[in-house]
Amino acid sequence: MRFESSFKIAGRALRRNKMRSVLTALGIIIGVGAVIAMVSIGNGAKAQVEQQIASLGENVILIFSGSVTSSGIRTGWGSAGTLKIEDADAIRREVPGVTAVSDEVVSTSQVSAGNQNWFTRIYGESPEYFDIRQWPLSDGAIFTPQDVRSANKVCVIGRTTATQVFGSESPVGQVLRIKGVPFLVTGVLTPKGLSPQGTDQDDIVIMPYTSAMKRVIGGTTLRGINVQVSSPNDLAPAQQQITELLRQRHNIRPGRDDDFTVRNQEEIAEAATSTSRVMTLLLGAIASVSLVVGGIGIMNIMLVSVTERTREIGVRLAVGAHGRDILTQFLIEAVTLSSIGGIIGIVVGLTASQLLSALAHWPTLISISSIVVAFLFSAAVGIFFGFYPAREAARLDPIEALRYE
Amino acid sequence: MAANHAVVSLEEVHKTYHTGEVEVRAVRGVSLGIARGEFVAIMGSSGSGKSTLMNLLGCLDRPTSGRYLLDGEDVSGLDRDQLADIRNQKLGFVFQSFNLLPRTSALENIELPLLYGRQRLTSAELEEKARKVLATVGLAGREDHHPSQLSGGQQQRVAIARALINDPEVILADEPTGNLDSRTSAEIMGIFQQLNDRGITIVMVTHEADIATCAKRNILMRDGTVQSDEPVAHRFLAQSNQT
Ligand SMILES: Nc1ncnc2c1ncn2[C@@H]1O[C@H](COP(=O)(O)OP(=O)(O)OP(=O)(O)O)[C@@H](O)[C@H]1O
Numbered sequence: 189m190r191f192e193s194s195f196k197i198a199g200r201a202l203r204r205n206k207m208r209s210v211l212t213a214l215g216i217i218i219g220v221g222a223v224i225a226m227v228s229i230g231n232g233a234k235a236q237v238e239q240q241i242a243s244l245g246e247n248v249i250l251i252f253s254g255s256v257t258s259s260g261i262r263t264g265w266g267s268a269g270t271l272k273i274e275d276a277d278a279i280r281r282e283v284p285g286v287t288a289v290s291d292e293v294v295s296t297s298q299v300s301a302g303n304q305n306w307f308t309r310i311y312g313e314s315p316e317y318f319d320i321r322q323w324p325l326s327d328g329a330i331f332t333p334q335d336v337r338s339a340n341k342v343c344v345i346g347r348t349t350a351t352q353v354f355g356s357e358s359p360v361g362q363v364l365r366i367k368g369v370p371f372l373v374t375g376v377l378t379p380k381g382l383s384p385q386g387t388d389q390d391d392i393v394i395m396p397y398t399s400a401m402k403r404v405i406g407g408t409t410l411r412g413i414n415v416q417v418s419s420p421n422d423l424a425p426a427q428q429q430i431t432e433l434l435r436q437r438h439n440i441r442p443g444r445d446d447d448f449t450v451r452n453q454e455e456i457a458e459a460a461t462s463t464s465r466v467m468t469l470l471l472g473a474i475a476s477v478s479l480v481v482g483g484i485g486i487m488n489i490m491l492v493s494v495t496e497r498t499r500e501i502g503v504r505l506a507v508g509a510h511g512r513d514i515l516t517q518f519l520i521e522a523v524t525l526s527s528i529g530g531i532i533g534i535v536v537g538l539t540a541s542q543l544l545s546a547l548a549h550w551p552t553l554i555s556i557s558s559i560v561v562a563f564l565f566s567a568a569v570g571i572f573f574g575f576y577p578a579r580e581a582a583r584l585d586p587i588e589a590l591r592y593e
Numbered sequence: 594m595a596a597n598h599a600v601v602s603l604e605e606v607h608k609t610y611h612t613g614e615v616e617v618r619a620v621r622g623v624s625l626g627i628a629r630g631e632f633v634a635i636m637g638s639s640g641s642g643k644s645t646l647m648n649l650l651g652c653l654d655r656p657t658s659g660r661y662l663l664d665g666e667d668v669s670g671l672d673r674d675q676l677a678d679i680r681n682q683k684l685g686f687v688f689q690s691f692n693l694l695p696r697t698s699a700l701e702n703i704e705l706p707l708l709y710g711r712q713r714l715t716s717a718e719l720e721e722k723a724r725k726v727l728a729t730v731g732l733a734g735r736e737d738h739h740p741s742q743l744s745g746g747q748q749q750r751v752a753i754a755r756a757l758i759n760d761p762e763v764i765l766a767d768e769p770t771g772n773l774d775s776r777t778s779a780e781i782m783g784i785f786q787q788l789n790d791r792g793i794t795i796v797m798v799t800h801e802a803d804i805a806t807c808a809k810r811n812i813l814m815r816d817g818t819v820q821s822d823e824p825v826a827h828r829f830l831a832q833s834n835q836t
């Protein structure tokens with residue numbers, strides 16, 4: 189039909205007003221750019237969280253003392269002190285598929301060497317802990333089962349703690365005083381970075397749990413137990429059996445709540461990634477608002493231009509344009525502006541996300557789907573916000589339009 | 594069709610405007626025949642209904658009552674789009690204020706009616722046609738000038754070229770020299786007379802008696818009716834081909 193003429197006409201009209209066309213498209217450029225950049229930040233954060241979850245180790249089940257009551261109030265993981273060393277031993281002995289178990293106690297404390305002080309987290313663990321978390325040493329050696337049995341004053345420290353207390357010196361073989369007690373540093377861990385919750389995992393001192401209970405923390409209960417099973421298929425049955433075993437050992441009658449919490453790695457990953465998924469959605473939604481604002485900008489400019497070009501429309505109608513031709517022309521103008529804006533916006537968004545990851549070291553991940561969606565959305569914005577002004581133009585009466593001052 | 598067949602034929606045409614309570618009878622029972630090849634000037638005091646009549650003749654508006662036959666076809670009952678097609682194919686408009694698209698070259702302005710025509714032409718064909726017509730109004734070499742780079746007379750020539758591009762039956766001009774000085778007006782009249790010599794029918798509104806004598810027939814309007822309608826006794830032949 190007359191469609192290709194309409195393209196020619198709209199193209200000429202846009203070229204006639206280059207500056208205005210550019211400014212109109214700018215709203216969409218910023219909107220689409222923001223969507224692409226924001227979604228890439230959200231996706232980058234999600235990917236990082238997933239990587240951090242993987243750093244927990246493979247096929248891991250975590251048991252915490254304390255539980256969620258039936259009324260939904262959580263007594264706090266690790267707060268109630270219901271897990272015993274014997275519980276860990278029982279799991280080691282009785283649950284099939286279990287390959288490693290580490291008793292865990294946790295505290296924070298001031299540590300010092302020479303005149304350097306540092307406040308850090310103290311973890312009491314079994315030697316298996318390093319296997320379960322897939323956390324090798326960069327220097328020295330881990331403590332032994334013998335150290336656990338004898339509650340020896342030995343420890344392994346994280347990279348952050350090492351540099352804070354010992355600076356550039358090698359900590360291995362040196363003495364670290366924890367609550368005044370001298371511990372021999374046997375090894376330094378490889379750096380692991382931030383946890384999903386955002387804490388520095390390398391700011392840590394890990395010692396035999398027996399030493400921690402006897403010499404640093406006191407008390408006889410565990411905060412938790414880390415368990416590793418041999419394959420993902422073992423996770424669910426092992427989790428089930430651990431729950432039954434612990435209920436039995438803690439004499440919990442049927443119908444009463446557990447006084448402990450069992451979580452497998454997948455559940456933890458689910459919780460953590462859902463947070464970052466919400467963040468991605470939120471960022472995308474905020475950026476979409478600017479895209480809508482850009483669309484309103486198009487509508488505004490198109491309405492102004494319909495008024496301003498009333499005489500032009502009158503001339504077109506006089507020389508034989510149908511209302512439909514005017515409608516198509518203005519719609520094509522709007523959609524052209526918004527889709528060119530969309531394409532430039534994609535380039536801007538990609539550049540922005542590259543810059544963010546290069547300069548600000550934010551993790552970003554560009555997804556093809558966000559690019560496609562942003563482009564289609566920008567074209568749709570053009571149609572949606574261009575339609576009303578275009579219809580106004582198409583309805584003009586030729587005589588009145590020609591007489592318009 | 595015979596050469597003296599009426600291109601334009603109005604039968605008891607009325608046009609009444611309703612603005613709120615007030616009723617304005619702008620055209621009250623005009624019957625008129627204009628044969629092919631005529632050159633008609635419509636005169637009359639302000640408000641006598643000349644522009645209203647021109648809008649009816651130009652199919653920009655529909656009569657309240659009466660019949661309008663254009664080239665033998667009754668157009669009084671056609672809808673918006675059908676009227677648009679008639680305007681595109683059979684009519685050419687020249688306005689007092691030129692009404693060229695701003696920031697658009699002379700060529701593209703002239704091509705405008707072709708873009709809404711029946712034929713699908715390539716850009717090259719459009720340009721070719723527009724160049725030819727521009728040359729007939731004496732503006733060869735000004736193809737790429739924008740309206741702001743042309744004098745009033747030159748702009749009006751571009752507008753005439755635009756009116757000519759679809760080979761219309763009738764050219765309708767409402768005060769085409771209203772914005773021009775007398776010398777330029779004479780040039781435009783010269784072009785009109787040339788076109789008329791080629792057989793194109795021209796209907797024009799003017800306030801100036803000397804411009805009216807360039808036509809072959811003068812119609813005087815008063816209060817929406819035709820008061821007098823007579824041939825021009827001493828026709829003034831304007832010099833043309835001046836640029
Ligand atoms: N759209 C309209 N609505 C209402 N009344 C109108 C409209 N157009 C014209 N009129 C009225 O119709 C009458 C004729 O107007 P018209 O424009 O035809 O006069 P004209 O002869 O062209 O005058 P001029 O020489 O000043 O151009 C006037 O009284 C005018 O006020």
Ligand SMILES: [Mg+2]
Binds near residue numbers: 644
């Ligand atoms: Mg008038």
